Each structure stands twice: as C-alpha cells, then as structure tokens.
Amino acid sequence: MVEINSCFQHLKRTYIFSLIEEKIDTLCKKISPNQIINLSIGDIALPVIPSAVQAMSQAVLEMGTSSGLKGYGPSNGYLFLREAIANTHFTTLQITPDEIFISDGINTDITNILDVFSPSCSVGVPDPTYPAYLDATILSGRTKIMTLPCLEANQFHPYPPSKACDLIYLCSPNNPTGVAMSRDLLTTWINYALKHKAVILFDHAYEAFISSVDVPHSIFEIPGAKECAIEFRSFSKSAGFTGLRCSYTVLPKALRAHYEDQEVSLHALWHRRQTAKSNGVAYPIQKGALATLQPQGQSEIKAQIHSYLAQAKALKQGLIKSGLDCYGGMDSPYIWVKTPKKKTSWEFFDELLIKCHVISIPGVGFGKYGEGFVRFSAFTTPDKIDLALQRINQL
Missing domain, CATH: 3.90.1150.10 (Aspartate Aminotransferase, domain 1)
Structure with a gap:
C-alpha cells in the first residue's frame, strides 16, 4: 500500500x-x-528590459539553425553566464565561475539545498519571513526548528540565538519587512556561524534594491563568510525574470561540513545533487540573463x-x-x-x-x-x- x-x-x-x-x-x-x-x-x-528580449529572441533563432543547435545544457549553467556573473558582481571577492550554479529560481535552490545536509541538523528560521524556508524544512522531515523573532523592538532583524543552530536561513533585504541587515549585524552572524560550525543560507533576491551604504551587496564581503555561507541570487526582481525563471547559487569551495570524522566539500555535494536532479536552465533564458549583465x-x-x-x-x-x-x-x-x-x-x-x-x-x-x-x-x-x-x- x-x-x-x-x-x-x-x-x-x-x-x-x-x-x-x-x-x-x-x-x-x-x-x-x-x-x-x-x-x-x-x-x-x-x-x-529590451536588451534581454533581443538576446533571447536571437538565441531562439540561433537554435533554429544547424550550426546553432543546442540540446541539454550543463546542469550548473553555461560558462558564459557564470563568468559574466563572477566578473560583474564578485570581481573583488574572488568568487570563481565554478562556484556559481545557475538554476530556475531562488525558491528552487534555497529549498533543495537541504538535500545536502543531514536530517538531524537544527534549522533557524526568521519570523516573519518568506514562508518557503519553514515549509521546506518541515517537508524534509526536520523537527529541530528554531524561530528567530524579527520584532518591532529589534528593528525586525533576526539576531543569533544563545544556543547553537546548524543551518540558518537569512533574507536581506527581508521579505516581507523590507528591512536590510547592516554590515555589523551580518558580521555578528558570520562570527556565530564560524563559532558553532554552522552554515548560513543567505537569500539575497533583492540585492539590486540596496541603496544604504552600510548594507553589503554580498555576504562574502564579510571576512570568514566563504567558510560558513551560501548565497542565493536571482534575475527575477532585478531584471524582470519572474516569468522566465533564472537565478544562481554561490557556493564557495572553501565551505565544508562533517560526515563522521571527515570534512566533506559542500560544493562537491551540491554539484553531485544538481547533476542528478537538474537539467539546467534553457539556453535562450541564460542568454537573456547574460544581456542584463552587459553595460x-x-x-x-x-x-x-x-x-x-x-x-x-x-x-x-x-x-x-x-x-x-x-x-x-x-x-x-x-x-x-x-x-x-x-x-x-x-x-x-x-x-x-x-x-x-x-x-x-x-x-x-x-x-x-x-x-x-x-x-x-x-x-x-x-x-x-x-x-x-x-x-x-x-x-
């Protein structure tokens, strides 16, 4: 049955x-x-935007020719887009194209990332925040869930708990409160994660809207973040791709987790997961995303x-x-x-x-x-x- x-x-x-x-x-x-x-x-x-429309149209026409035929693409995305992302958004942060994974949306990756972690891991979830974090945690069978209250009294910011938590969802600028986390607060979180050997799952969907000088445009601007954080970004809100679906996950090779008495590369695990469960994002969509990164x-x-x-x-x-x-x-x-x-x-x-x-x-x-x-x-x-x-x- x-x-x-x-x-x-x-x-x-x-x-x-x-x-x-x-x-x-x-x-x-x-x-x-x-x-x-x-x-x-x-x-x-x-x-x-017109640049993306033109690029996608041209890509479709290209695929209609023998010389431009495209079948299944790389599960982690075409190199041309990963290189452009690294050169546009992470030039000074030493993020390489190999550390960038293209997907069809942040919602997909930020929930599926739980696949690479043990079901025994505790998970910290801000409240209020994007509902998918809690729902995905529950559906994965995890029961050790820690609520991180975002209250008017603390300016709607989540603060590190007094006890250890393995995985922490953070969203900045936050959906729904619209409040962004300062460099100092993110530094506090990075220090917490390093101390407890935790991993921060950082939803940065609204990075393009940041205008405050004390709000980082990447969590990897914070020293130590490459050893304890994964960043998720999207073309949805920045480039109007909600109906096209294209995003990317930045997972540094320096990030490790433990299995028995060994340290295991989370980058390698995520790559393995993606090759098993993803056929990548359509070529014309990635060409459109590439156009948004040009001047x-x-x-x-x-x-x-x-x-x-x-x-x-x-x-x-x-x-x-x-x-x-x-x-x-x-x-x-x-x-x-x-x-x-x-x-x-x-x-x-x-x-x-x-x-x-x-x-x-x-x-x-x-x-x-x-x-x-x-x-x-x-x-x-x-x-x-x-x-x-x-x-x-x-x-």
Missing part, C-alpha cells in the same frame, strides 16, 4: 493566498475588478529599480501621512505597515479591501510574529499608488 509523505500533515500554516483570492472573488461580485488596486503582489510590473542591460535594469524604489518611497511617505507606522521601503520594494488601533492583520486587510478596494498581504501569513502588520508592495505603477493613497487617506 502506497503511503504519503507524512510531513505534509505537519504544515500547520494556512496558505494565505488562497484565502485572499476567496475574499477578492467575493468582492468582485459587488464591484468591477478594475476598481481593485493590487499592492500585495511580489511580482514585476514593468516589461522585461546597456545594467543601465536598463537600474532605471527599472530606480522606478520601483521611487514608488516605494512615495507609498511609504503617503502611508505615514495617513497616520500609519511604516518600515522598510528603502532597500526593498516592500513596506511593512503596523495595523492601526491594535487590529489584527486580517482585520486591517479586510478594511483595506472592503473600504478602499486595496489588496495587501496580512503579516501573519509570513509567521506568527507578523501578526499586527500588513505588507504593501511597490511592484505597481505610480498612478495606482496615488489612487490607493487617496482611498486610504479617507479611512
């Missing part, structure tokens, strides 16, 4: 997006969907990022004028908003939806410490932000 993976029964958290859709469907029976402003989505609102592509990307950050600033300022306490929005497209009058996340969500026809995301969907907050996203257009603020000001 076939049995299911019983770990699915331990996923206690409700999938909030289905509940949100139900509430929106109910509202749409009373008003036109065009009246609803979606400030919840963590997806792009601008087209893929013209970088210029086009920066223009889009500047637009999103300007919208985040306008949204945050407008919400503050409405009397709401707001966080984030400086190094991130997300605004973390405290609910007024001690309302729950869902109560404020409902009020915004019913009275303002504005969609947010209840903070409790990102963890129990997200209760009392909602998340707004600046992945939209300026006219929609202006209209949403007009409605919210009337509450």
Whole structure:
C-alpha cells in the first residue's frame, strides 16, 4: 500500500493566498475588478528590459539553425553566464565561475539545498519571513526548528540565538519587512556561524534594491563568510525574470561540513545533487540573463529599480501621512505597515479591501510574529499608488 509523505500533515500554516483570492472573488461580485488596486503582489510590473528580449529572441533563432543547435545544457549553467556573473558582481571577492550554479529560481535552490545536509541538523528560521524556508524544512522531515523573532523592538532583524543552530536561513533585504541587515549585524552572524560550525543560507533576491551604504551587496564581503555561507541570487526582481525563471547559487569551495570524522566539500555535494536532479536552465533564458549583465542591460535594469524604489518611497511617505507606522521601503520594494488601533492583520486587510478596494498581504501569513502588520508592495505603477493613497487617506 502506497503511503504519503507524512510531513505534509505537519504544515500547520494556512496558505494565505488562497484565502485572499476567496475574499477578492467575493468582492468582485459587488464591484468591477478594475476598481481593485493590487499592492500585495511580489511580482514585476514593468516589461522585461529590451536588451534581454533581443538576446533571447536571437538565441531562439540561433537554435533554429544547424550550426546553432543546442540540446541539454550543463546542469550548473553555461560558462558564459557564470563568468559574466563572477566578473560583474564578485570581481573583488574572488568568487570563481565554478562556484556559481545557475538554476530556475531562488525558491528552487534555497529549498533543495537541504538535500545536502543531514536530517538531524537544527534549522533557524526568521519570523516573519518568506514562508518557503519553514515549509521546506518541515517537508524534509526536520523537527529541530528554531524561530528567530524579527520584532518591532529589534528593528525586525533576526539576531543569533544563545544556543547553537546548524543551518540558518537569512533574507536581506527581508521579505516581507523590507528591512536590510547592516554590515555589523551580518558580521555578528558570520562570527556565530564560524563559532558553532554552522552554515548560513543567505537569500539575497533583492540585492539590486540596496541603496544604504552600510548594507553589503554580498555576504562574502564579510571576512570568514566563504567558510560558513551560501548565497542565493536571482534575475527575477532585478531584471524582470519572474516569468522566465533564472537565478544562481554561490557556493564557495572553501565551505565544508562533517560526515563522521571527515570534512566533506559542500560544493562537491551540491554539484553531485544538481547533476542528478537538474537539467539546467534553457539556453535562450541564460542568454537573456547574460544581456542584463552587459553595460546597456545594467543601465536598463537600474532605471527599472530606480522606478520601483521611487514608488516605494512615495507609498511609504503617503502611508505615514495617513497616520500609519511604516518600515522598510528603502532597500526593498516592500513596506511593512503596523495595523492601526491594535487590529489584527486580517482585520486591517479586510478594511483595506472592503473600504478602499486595496489588496495587501496580512503579516501573519509570513509567521506568527507578523501578526499586527500588513505588507504593501511597490511592484505597481505610480498612478495606482496615488489612487490607493487617496482611498486610504479617507479611512
């Protein structure tokens, strides 16, 4: 008799997006969907940059010729893209192309990375944060889970626990709070990991949005990080690739873990894992990603990022004028908003939806410490932000 993976029964958290859709469907029976402003989505609102579109189109045409035929690509990605990433983002950090693995999204790698670690490892997960970290940990059968509270009292930063933890998920700039970790705080985490022989799983999806001078653009800027950290980056939000799917994992060869009385290369294990379970990312997609790293592509990307950050600033300022306490929005497209009058996340969500026809995301969907907050996203257009603020000001 076939049995299911019983770990699915331990996923206690409700999938909030289905509940949100139900509430929106109910509202749409009373008003036109065009009246609803979606400030919840963590997806792009601008087209893929022209440089990438041209490169991908050319790559497809190339594959339609005998001389340009491409079959299965390398499981770790084409060398041309890995070299470009190393030369563009890690020039001074001595990260080599061999330490970069191309994949179809951060969500894929940051959950699958658990494959190379023992099920007995304890896992530290910030709260609130991206739900995939906790869900993947539970589905992998791990039960030693340590919560790292990100509270208003500690500026929504996770701090090292008093006891040892083997694997630590960190996200900076954080989703959903929009708060980025400073160089000093990341140094504290690196020192903790080195002391306890832990590994930091560093989600850096929103690196392109960083503008604060004290926030590193890579965890490998911190001394010792190559011996205790893995960095995950994406083209999704920086280059508009959410519908194309391309990201990469940086796993230094210096990173080791233990098996019985031996030290084992995590780089070698991940490479073995990828050759077994991945056929790589499509050639045209990687050509498009390459175009985003060229001077013209970088210029086009920066223009889009500047637009999103300007919208985040306008949204945050407008919400503050409405009397709401707001966080984030400086190094991130997300605004973390405290609910007024001690309302729950869902109560404020409902009020915004019913009275303002504005969609947010209840903070409790990102963890129990997200209760009392909602998340707004600046992945939209300026006219929609202006209209949403007009409605919210009337509450």
